[in-house]
Amino acid sequence: MKLRVGLILTLLLLAGCGQQKATKTATHTAPKVTATAHKTRVKVNHGQKRIPLRKWHKTAGAARIPILMYHDINVGNTLQMPRTQMQNQMHWLKDAGYYFLSPQEAYIALTQNKLPQKKVVWVTFDDGYRSMYTQGLPIFKQVGAYVTINEITDSLKLRNHVDMQQLLALNKATGATVNIESHTVSHLDMNKLPMQKQMTEMVYSRGRLQQWLHTEITTVAYPAGHYNQDSVIAAKKAGYKMALTTHPGLATASQGLLQLHRVRVNPGLSKQRYLELVATGI
């Protein structure tokens, strides 16, 4: 049923209906979105304490933030971070005094050139592997981390990926905050698709996630970092505020909010090299 509602919502969007109207339609069957949902969770510990916006400081120049890019927590290739290393890295960040940004906070940082403190980091995981739930969540809770998972909406049925129950559990986690964002519907190379298909991938994934999670989906990560100018236009039309690439380095608004750079983390880094990578982006 939820899927069907998602389809209706996204078809409305595709048909050019205003987003307002689509949202209105959706609320007939779905509970209220983000703001209200969070209000109901008073006194629940979601991890590292937030610094309220009024205490943020203006940056000297444009704000530059490290958006870390991870994939699986596992042993194998360079896209897989072994569990003990993942655990060490999260503790290194916490012990070095890093503030874990939510997507919404990253957006404020980039658009208003404000930061809650000097050391900030936005930790992202692509693809929604099952290890996010089995390995990652316990680690995130240890340090009260805020992390973001870029979810492929068609991957829920795959064995190595989180299923619906796990996705919902991550979304509602206590002791840490897991923000779910989009990694499209089917993880195709955007730059090889016609505009209409790119729109479908962007719109449907966002609509489904919003239906399932009752949160506003603000960000999409381009699959494999492959994108073109149509992708940027499609991301904007689909309602995303930010899009993540695999261009290396710190993220800043001048790159374009829909073409933000990220810092790839490969396994095998020493503590010193890891913290240098996070600080400099290279």
Ligand SMILES: [Zn+2]
């Ligand atoms: Zn991916």
